[in-house]
Amino acid sequence: MKVNIITQPLFSNYGGILQNYALQNVIRQLGHEVLTVNVPVRKIDGKPELRSYVRSILNLIARFRGCYDYPFLNPHTFAIKERELSFPQREFIAKHISTIDCKVPFKPELRKEYPADLWIVGSDQVWRPWCSPNIENYFFDFLDDSTRRIAYAASFGTDLWEISPDLTPKIAAHAKKFHAISVREQSGIELCRKHLGIEARQLLDPTMLLTADDYLALTSDSDYPHEEYIATYILDGNKNNKATVKAETDRLGIREVKIGRMYKDRFDSIESWLATLAHAKCVITDSFHGTVFSIIFGKPVKILKNNLRGNARLDSLMAMLELVPDNQGFCYPNGRCADRLMAERQKAIDFLKDALN
Secondary structure (H helix, E strand, C coil), X not given: CEEEEECCCCCCCHHHHHHHHHHHHHHHHCCCEEEEEECCCEEECCCHHHHHHHHHHHHHHHHHCXXXXXXXXXXXXXXXXXXXXXXXXXXXXXXXXXXXXXXXXXXXXXXXXXXXXXEEECCCCCCCCCCCCCHXXXXXXXXXXXXXXXXXXXXXXXXXXXXXXXXXHHHHHHHCCCCEEEECCHHHHHHHHHHHCXXXXXXXXXXXXXXXXXXXXXXCCCCCCCCCEEEEECCCCCHHHHHHXXXXXXXXXXXXXXXXXHHCCXXXXXXXXXXXXXXXXXXXXXXXXXXXXXXXXXXXXXXXXXXXXXXXXXXXXXXXXXXXXXXXXXXXXXXXXXXXXXXHHHHHHHHHHXXXX
16 A cells, blocks of 8 residues: 655654654564655754744743644744755655655645655644644645545644634544544543544554664664763753753753754764663753654653643653653653553554555
């Protein structure tokens, strides 16, 4: 069977790239051909960090004022510098992910040019309008009614409904044409039921369909510090987060190793990002996928809540795997967590087998 996936742009987001890598791998293991529709990004001037903060703040204000349409928050336009145009993630994508480059909005010509027996939308925040401009595309408005479609761990990214009242009935009509729907967060089940009139089930983020050994196999040539360290992957470096990191490095008496583009003159490669997480003594992060890979690698993780980016996905993940912070604020992926992860992984694989067949 030929399968096409639509997801967020494969650019510099470590979790975004790896969730697609994992989903493609599982689909191939199940015996199918697979391609990902990749949306190219457009260069603009400005500091990436500043634009990220501004976008997050404006999004928060818009959400709580009941605003829905804010095209100025389009994340498919990135503020990038010349040195970032050759980011090392590009090499990983070229080597490990089969892609189709396509402009948005998607047109019916896309399904004719790249025919498939089944289309999948997922995962990441594909059903969050400010993350996915032309949101109807992510509900397959460009497919004809006879084409089979599923959602794998599609995420709204929040427990609030952010699709405008005018657009919601159109989205609901598209959603009812899906043959199987799964969402990433528990809150997504109620959002689907209440606003789209459909039933969904909660499944793991695609990255968790693969094991630690699967990811370690990618890192055999990657360098990482060989003494004890705390790995920090922090998207929004505010004063409180910095104070937390300093308190933990002082308490444990080991140094901090920062990963991610905010802290370096260039991007970390996917492989070195994984290796640094895998060999850390513990991890501090405000990132969903930073948390996910800490769990996969069995690392104690202190999760810094990030109200601007949304906490529903972190809360849902912790509840699913029964993770509870200790008195120091660290979650320990113990045997119970590993058992839960294994059970949820099998549930997700069974869902994909049924949907693909």
